[in-house]
Amino acid sequence: xxxxxxxxxxYPDGLPARNCFEVVEAEIAPLSQGQMLIRxxxxxxxxxxxxxxxxGRQSYVPPFELGKVMDGGAVGQVVExxxxxxxxxxxxxxxxxxxxxxxxxxxxxxxxxxxxxxVPLSAYMGVMGMPGITAWYGLLKIGKPKAGExxxxxxxxxxxxxxxxxxxxxxxxxxxxxxxxxxKCNWLKDTVGVDAAIDYHTAGDGLTKALRDAxxxxxxxxxxxxxxxxxxxxxxxxxxxxxxxxxxxISQYNNPDQTGVRNLFNIIGKRILMQGFIVSDSFSEMPAFxxxxxxxxxxxxxxxxxxxYEGLEKSPEAFIGLFSGDNLGKALVRIGPxxx
Amino acid sequence: xxxxxxxxxxYPDGLPARNCFEVVEAEIAPLSQGQMLIRxxxxxxxxxxxxxxxxGRQSYVPPFELGKVMDGGAVGQVVExxxxxxxxxxxxxxxxxxxxxxxxxxxxxxxxxxxxxxVPLSAYMGVMGMPGITAWYGLLKIGKPKAGExxxxxxxxxxxxxxxxxxxxxxxxxxxxxxxxxxKCNWLKDTVGVDAAIDYHTAGDGLTKALRDAxxxxxxxxxxxxxxxxxxxxxxxxxxxxxxxxxxxISQYNNPDQTGVRNLFNIIGKRILMQGFIVSDSFSEMPAFxxxxxxxxxxxxxxxxxxxYEGLEKSPEAFIGLFSGDNLGKALVRIGPxxx
Numbered sequence: 051x052x053x054x055x056x057x058x059x060x061y062p063d064g065l066p067a068r069n070c071f072e073v074v075e076a077e078i079a080p081l082s083q084g085q086m087l088i089r090x091x092x093x094x095x096x097x098x099x100x101x102x103x104x105x106g107r108q109s110y111v112p113p114f115e116l117g118k119v120m121d122g123g124a125v126g127q128v129v130e131x132x133x134x135x136x137x138x139x140x141x142x143x144x145x146x147x148x149x150x151x152x153x154x155x156x157x158x159x160x161x162x163x164x165x166x167x168x169v170p171l172s173a174y175m176g177v178m179g180m181p182g183i184t185a186w187y188g189l190l191k192i193g194k195p196k197a198g199e200x201x202x203x204x205x206x207x208x209x210x211x212x213x214x215x216x217x218x219x220x221x222x223x224x225x226x227x228x229x230x231x232x233x234k235c236n237w238l239k240d241t242v243g244v245d246a247a248i249d250y251h252t253a254g255d256g257l258t259k260a261l262r263d264a265x266x267x268x269x270x271x272x273x274x275x276x277x278x279x280x281x282x283x284x285x286x287x288x289x290x291x292x293x294x295x296x297x298x299x300i301s302q303y304n305n306p307d308q309t310g311v312r313n314l315f316n317i318i319g320k321r322i323l324m325q326g327f328i329v330s331d332s333f334s335e336m337p338a339f340x341x342x343x344x345x346x347x348x349x350x351x352x353x354x355x356x357x358x359y360e361g362l363e364k365s366p367e368a369f370i371g372l373f374s375g376d377n378l379g380k381a382l383v384r385i386g387p388x389x390x
Numbered sequence: 391x392x393x394x395x396x397x398x399x400x401y402p403d404g405l406p407a408r409n410c411f412e413v414v415e416a417e418i419a420p421l422s423q424g425q426m427l428i429r430x431x432x433x434x435x436x437x438x439x440x441x442x443x444x445x446g447r448q449s450y451v452p453p454f455e456l457g458k459v460m461d462g463g464a465v466g467q468v469v470e471x472x473x474x475x476x477x478x479x480x481x482x483x484x485x486x487x488x489x490x491x492x493x494x495x496x497x498x499x500x501x502x503x504x505x506x507x508x509v510p511l512s513a514y515m516g517v518m519g520m521p522g523i524t525a526w527y528g529l530l531k532i533g534k535p536k537a538g539e540x541x542x543x544x545x546x547x548x549x550x551x552x553x554x555x556x557x558x559x560x561x562x563x564x565x566x567x568x569x570x571x572x573x574k575c576n577w578l579k580d581t582v583g584v585d586a587a588i589d590y591h592t593a594g595d596g597l598t599k600a601l602r603d604a605x606x607x608x609x610x611x612x613x614x615x616x617x618x619x620x621x622x623x624x625x626x627x628x629x630x631x632x633x634x635x636x637x638x639x640i641s642q643y644n645n646p647d648q649t650g651v652r653n654l655f656n657i658i659g660k661r662i663l664m665q666g667f668i669v670s671d672s673f674s675e676m677p678a679f680x681x682x683x684x685x686x687x688x689x690x691x692x693x694x695x696x697x698x699y700e701g702l703e704k705s706p707e708a709f710i711g712l713f714s715g716d717n718l719g720k721a722l723v724r725i726g727p728x729x730x
Contacts, residue, residue, distance in 0.1 A: 101659075110630075110659045277654060290450075296657045310650015314617060317636045317666035319441070319450045324664040326657035 051078045055119045055150035056365050061105050065304045065373055070103070071120070071366040078152055086134030088126040088153045089390060090146055093362070093383040094175040095369040096122065096209070097275075098328075100303040110328055119148035120365075125163070125174050126153060127390060136162055143174045149365050151385055167344055171388050176209055176380035177347060177354045180329055183339045185213035185273075187332035188295040190221075192325045193271040197222035200265045202284055205275035205300060206244065207234035207355075209380035214273045215242045216352045223271075226264040228257075228280065230375035237378060241353050250280070258283040268292075276301045278309040285316040294324040304373055355379030391418045395459045395490035396705050401445050405644045405713055410443070411460070411706040418492055426474030428466040428493045429730060430486055433702070433723040434515040435709040436462065436549075437615075438668075440643040450668055459488035460705075465503070465514050466493060467730060476502055483514045489705050491725055507680075509687055511728050516549055516720035517687060517694045520669055523679045525553035525613075527672035528635040530561075532665045533611040537562035540605045542624055545615035545640060546584065547574035547695075549720035554613045555582045556692045563611075566604040568597075568620065570715040577718060581693050590620070598623040608632075616641045618649040625656040634664040644713055695719030 052075050059072045081087060099122060102114045114120060124146035128136050135157025136142055144160035147153035163171070169178055176182060188210075195201050201218040205211045206227025215238065218225045225244040229235050235247035246264035253260040261269070261283050268289035274281055277299025284294065302308055317324060332339070346352045357377040359368040365383045372381055392415050399412045421427060439462060442454045454460060464486035468476050475497025476482055484500035487493035503511070509518055516522060528550075535541050541558040545551040546567025555578065558565045565584040569575050575587035586604035593600040601609070601623050608629035614621055617639025624634065642648055657664060672679070686692045697717040699708040702725050711717045 281654070296654075299655050299658065302655060308652035308655075310652045311654055312648035312650040314621070314636075314651055315639050315642060315648075317664060318639065318668065319666070321666050321668060321671060323666075324657060326659070326661050326663075328658065328661060331661060 051152075052076070053078045053150055053152050054362055055148060056362065057119050058103070058114045058116055061116070062100075062103055062304070064306060066100065066103065066366075066370055068366050068370070073363050076150075078154065081130065081132045081154065084133050084156050085154055086128050086132070086136060086157060087130040088142065088146060088155055089129045090124045090126040090151060090153060090385045091141075091388060092125040092172050092175050093149060093365060093385055094123040094180070095365060095372060095381050095383065096180070097298055097300050097303060097372050099369065100373070119150055121145060121148050123175060123180055124153075124385075125171050129390065135160070141165070141171060143179065149362065151362055169344075169347055172356060172358075172380075172382055173347070173354075175382055176356065177213060177352060178340070178343060181209040181380060182213055182343050183332050183336065184297060184329045185210045185217060186339050186343060187329075187335055188297050188327060189214050189217050189271070189273055191332070191335070192327060193273060193293050193295045195221050195223045195271045198224075199270035200224040200226065200267055201271045201273065202261065202265060202269040202287075203227045203273045203275070204280040204284075205229070205298070206238055206242075206247065207378055208275060210297060211273070211275055212238070212242055212354060212379055213352065215244050216354075218271075219243050220346065220351060224265070224267070226261065226269070228253075228276070234378060237355065241355070243353070258286045261287045271295065273297060274299070278302055278311070281311050282313055285311070285313050285322070288316065288320055288322060290320045292320060292322045294322060296324055296326040300373070357381050359383045361385070391492075392416070393418045393490055393492050394702055395488060396702065397459050398443070398454045398456055401456065402440075402443055402644070404646060406440065406443065406706075406710055408706050408710070413703050416490075418494065421470065421472045421494065424473050424496050425494050426468050426472070426476060426497060427470040428482065428486060428495055429469045430464045430466040430491060430493060430725045431481075431728060432465040432512050432515050433489060433705060433725055434463040434520070435705060435712060435721050435723065436520070437638055437640050437643060437712050439709065440713070459490055461485060461488050463515060463520055464493075464725075465511050469730065475500070481505070481511060483519065489702065491702055507684055509684075512696060512698075512722055513687070513694075515722055516696065517553060517692060518680070518683060521549040521720060522553055522683050523672050523676065524637060524669045525550045525557060526679050526683060527669075527675055528637050528667060529554050529557050529611070529613055531672070531675070532667060533613060533633050533635045535561050535563045535611045538564075539610035540564040540566065540607055541611045541613065542601065542605060542609040542627075543567045543613045543615070544620040544624075545569070545638070546578055546582075546587065547718055548615060550637060551613070551615050552578070552582055552694060552719055553692065555584050556694075558611075559583050560686065560691060564605070564607070566601065566609070568593075568616070574718060577695065581695070583693070598626045601627045611635065613637060614639070618642055618651070621651050622653055625651070625653045625662070628656065628660055628662060630660045632660060632662045634662060636664055636666040640713070697721045699723045701725070
């Protein structure tokens with residue numbers, strides 16, 4: 051039986067390009083005892099993957115290897131089992147062995163999707179999955195916003211950012227977000243319900259002033275997905291005892307020179323706490339997250355958006371779109387139909 | 391009766407110079423009811439004062455005003471009282487109204503020195519005073535070093551840094567410090583007892599490598615007094631779950647361009663906590679500090695050094711010496727004899 055998979059062909063120099071990837075056919079070996087064949091349905095592309103494409107630089111996960119399949123989160127359905135952990139027909143989610151049409155797995159590290167929770171399968175790549183718990187844990191456990199405080203979110207129209215905005219509104223905060231187009235800003239205001247949205251392309255060097263205008267009482271919590279100039283502006287406008295949730299620095303991932311942040315003295319003068327985290331730090335909180343986020347989703351209190359790329363072959367475009375600003379909300383690749 | 395006082399004459403442009411200050415004679419007005427006349431004995435110069443010499447930039451304390459007396463911590467003796475809070479002959483410490491020979495005070499904000507504690511008066515400007523509680527609180531309450539961990543201290547031969555090194559050794563940590571000369575490095579190794587000392591002038595661009603060599607198991611706690619290149623090197627060598635105690639950034643205080651820190655992504659990848667603080671955050675811990683540090687001092691377990699400038703007229707030189715690397719340990723100005 052044939053598989054299709056996306057392999058890393060070249061390490062990117064700066065922004066990833068289409069020729070960094072190749073889609074190839076591969077043979078699927080017969081299942082061993084204890085294994086399952088899983089048909090991938092939805093695949094996630096995420097900014098952190100860029101950190102795995104620098105061969106020399108050790109990130110918190112090992113680099114991808116040239117000629118090997120790209121790895122990432124997915125939702126799939128068990129189509130065959132020789133005594134694997136899940137039954138044929140079950141939907142599962144986790145690191146499903148890569149950007150490929152089919153995966154072979156024992157089930158280790160995978161979670162069965164509870165069919166009683168009434169959300170679309172794709173939500174397990176977003177609001178109910180890794181971006182969801184990243185937003186929930188980072189904002190609530192590190193940022194600890196209080197009602198009436200101002201929360202500033204960069205890349206606010208992205209998979210994590212939009213959920214941070216939504217949760218912060220549920221916690222009765224003033225919410226200010228940045229995004230890369232007028233359309234995204236309008237979506238943030240009209241659908242997500244933020245109090246102010248800043249188009250950072252339009253703001254340019256005036257980002258600090260725009261933030262000051264949008265946050266007249268200052269910023270108490272900055273959820274940083276961007277780093278660089280966004281972080282500098284946040285540091286200028288933050289209030290004493292502010293908290294910076296250091297989640298991502300997408301402005302730097304394709305920047306070999308790395309922009310220096312020049313006003314870190316504000317961390318001292320304003321007694322700021324800056325705490326970095328990665329999503330696996332939060333996994334022990336998964337049941338609490340599923341319960342709280344599931345209730346919000348069921349009550350229609352959290353809004354999200356997806357940008358869907360059709361077909362495994364489009365996964366490089368989906369990934370590149372993370373950095374070019376093409377995607378609104380969660381970027382996903384539909385590898386196959388929800389129901390086979 | 392005549393006073394002598396040091397006034398701010400010009401705001402510095404970069405490094406403070408002698409002509410930023412002038413020493414003038416001034417009249418002392420007769421005491422009102424409830425006031426005391428205090429003869430200043432020891433005066434402190436501290437790096438944070440530089441932050442009060444930027445007229446446009448609001449630090450966590452208001453800027454000094456041109457033509458007004460410089461303010462700062464001191465130890466003094468009550469020489470006359472019209473119903474003030476302390477008795478004639480008492481020694482007091484606190485913000486004693488400035489760089490001047492005599493101060494008039496009601497006693498508000500001042501603390502009487504306990505004559506039963508057997509330390510020299512000057513220690514209340516150092517190990518038993520503001521630098522002491524800064525080191526103790528920052529290292530133990532924010533850095534939280536565990537026995538066997540590696541603590542990296544910048545400006546380690548300074549007033550705060552040397553005490554951080556000493557406390558970290560008492561907590562059974564490996565301690566690595568940086569200082570600006572071979573003599574200071576030798577003092578750190580031979581007297582303070584650090585495990586390794588790096589002359590950052592000699593290390594130059596090789597600071598990261600020197601730190602890696604001195605901290606072969608990585609850095610768990612970085613007590614930052616310097617910022618800039620030191621902070622970049624620390625971020626490179628820090629271990630996962632490391633803590634940065636953001637106490638000062640002396641490399642930046644006279645740098646109008648502000649050096650950018652380019653590798654902040656390490657805060658995310660290594661889940662680092664960076665917490666800024668200023669000494670007044672710790673004042674509620676003063677009794678605990680006095681008890682613990684007093685016991686260490688009485689037992690000879692904490693070493694410190696003083697660089698003493700003789701006479702009020704030398705206070706500008708003492709202050710400028712903070713930035714030129716002239717001072718070892720705590721920089722002090724002796725305004726008058728301990729006993730009148």
